[in-house]
Amino acid sequence: MSILKKAILGLVSITVTVLVTKAVEQKLELTFFSSAMNSLWEWVASVGRWLARDVTxxxxxxxxxxxxxxxxxxxxxxxxxxxxxxxxTPSEPEGSPLSEDETVAFVVVGKAIQDGRQFGIDEVRQYSQLSRIAAQNALDNLSRKQLIYLARDRMHYNYIDLTPLGREYFLELESSTAA
Structure with a gap:
């Protein structure tokens, strides 16, 4: 672009800006903002007077x-x-929250721990006489109910152990069957 075109474009844009500003000032009444500010200031002043009242x-x-x-x-x-x-929330299972398969698997795990043995899924399946899927499902549900958890010994052998809640529940089952 030539210098003359740039100068003309600059003058035109300045003129348009001035004309738009004048039109906006004439068409819109800007005294609304000053009255709103006056109202706001009066409210602030009245709150100040109210807080500074002379009382005991x-x-x-x-x-x-x-x-x-x-x-x-x-x-x-x-x-x-x-x-x-x-x-x-109850701290221990109420009544008999376990299904028959879960109870059998839970008792097998508890008796194994009582005898000082460490059972994995295969041993639980073997001693409980449950199918593999039924045993796994029962152990999954016992884990979800926070009665058992999967532990690991020093030789990295995984076995099933009772949680504190599981030990309490096993002792309750043991005492109820002994009576």
Missing amino acids: LPFWIVLILLVLVVLLLVPVLILIYAKYFEKE
Whole structure:
């Protein structure tokens, strides 16, 4: 582009900008913004006057104390509700939550641990007389119910062990069958 074209384009753009600005100023009433700012300032000033009222105990101190008490009371009420009104999750299985296959597999694992042995899936299947899939399904469900877990010994042999919940449940089963 030549210098003359650039100069003409610059003058035209400046002229258009000035004309658009003048048209916007004439068409739109910008006094709305100044009245809104005045209203906002009056509100802020009235709040300031209200807080600075001349009384024996400033009202805003009482208001702040009231808000603090409410803010401190809400967590206390939540804790009370959580402690006394929410249903607690049972720490151990209630009744007999296990199917027949799960019970058989669980007892086999528990008796093996009681005898000082370490059973894997094959041994559980062999002693429980369950099919491979039934034994695996039962062990999966026992693991999901957090009664057993897969452990590893020093020789990296995987075996099935009881969780603390599983030990408690096994002792309950043992005491109920002994009685």
